[in-house]
Amino acid sequence: MKKYANSSVFTEKEATAAIADYCSKKEVCIADAKKKLVQWAVEPAVMERVVAWLVQNKFIDELRFSEAFVRDKFRFNKWGKYKIRTALQLKSIPESIIEQALVQIPAASSANLLDEEIKKKLKSIKSDNPYEIKSKLYRFGMSRGFESDLVMSAIDRLVKIKD
Numbered sequence: 001m002k003k004y005a006n007s008s009v010f011t012e013k014e015a016t017a018a019i020a021d022y023c024s025k026k027e028v029c030i031a032d033a034k035k036k037l038v039q040w041a042v043e044p045a046v047m048e049r050v051v052a053w054l055v056q057n058k059f060i061d062e063l064r065f066s067e068a069f070v071r072d073k074f075r076f077n078k079w080g081k082y083k084i085r086t087a088l089q090l091k092s093i094p095e096s097i098i099e100q101a102l103v104q105i106p107a108a109s110s111a112n113l114l115d116e117e118i119k120k121k122l123k124s125i126k127s128d129n130p131y132e133i134k135s136k137l138y139r140f141g142m143s144r145g146f147e148s149d150l151v152m153s154a155i156d157r158l159v160k161i162k163d
Helices: 012-025 030-039 044-056 062-075 081-090 095-102 107-124 130-143 148-161
Strands: none
């Protein structure tokens, strides 16, 4: 891609080669590919043909991208389903694909992850007021994108540790 950085205009062949190289190195969704092509100043008509070619030749697969995205955000970033869903929606992934990808996260795994994160957060809270502790933990769990009822049940189980 660096060899194209100085070029002011891409031909369709050059754009296809450059974006195929980019897509072969990591999972990419259609929105990310289009964003990269816009950065490279590829004309809209050429961009649509290139993206169609990428999808047809399996360089881009929205479901494959979404599944990898869900796995990574859950495992490494420790995000809940709501936050992952929102991030995928921002990448213009269709709702049906998002649903298929989110099935990978079992409820038990989500609850276990949330318990671990709340235990860590509980250690850092300096208050003795139970209401304040619970509200901070609730905001923390919600900011990580976990379901409200899951957050509340985890707090109810774990706040007794600090009493």
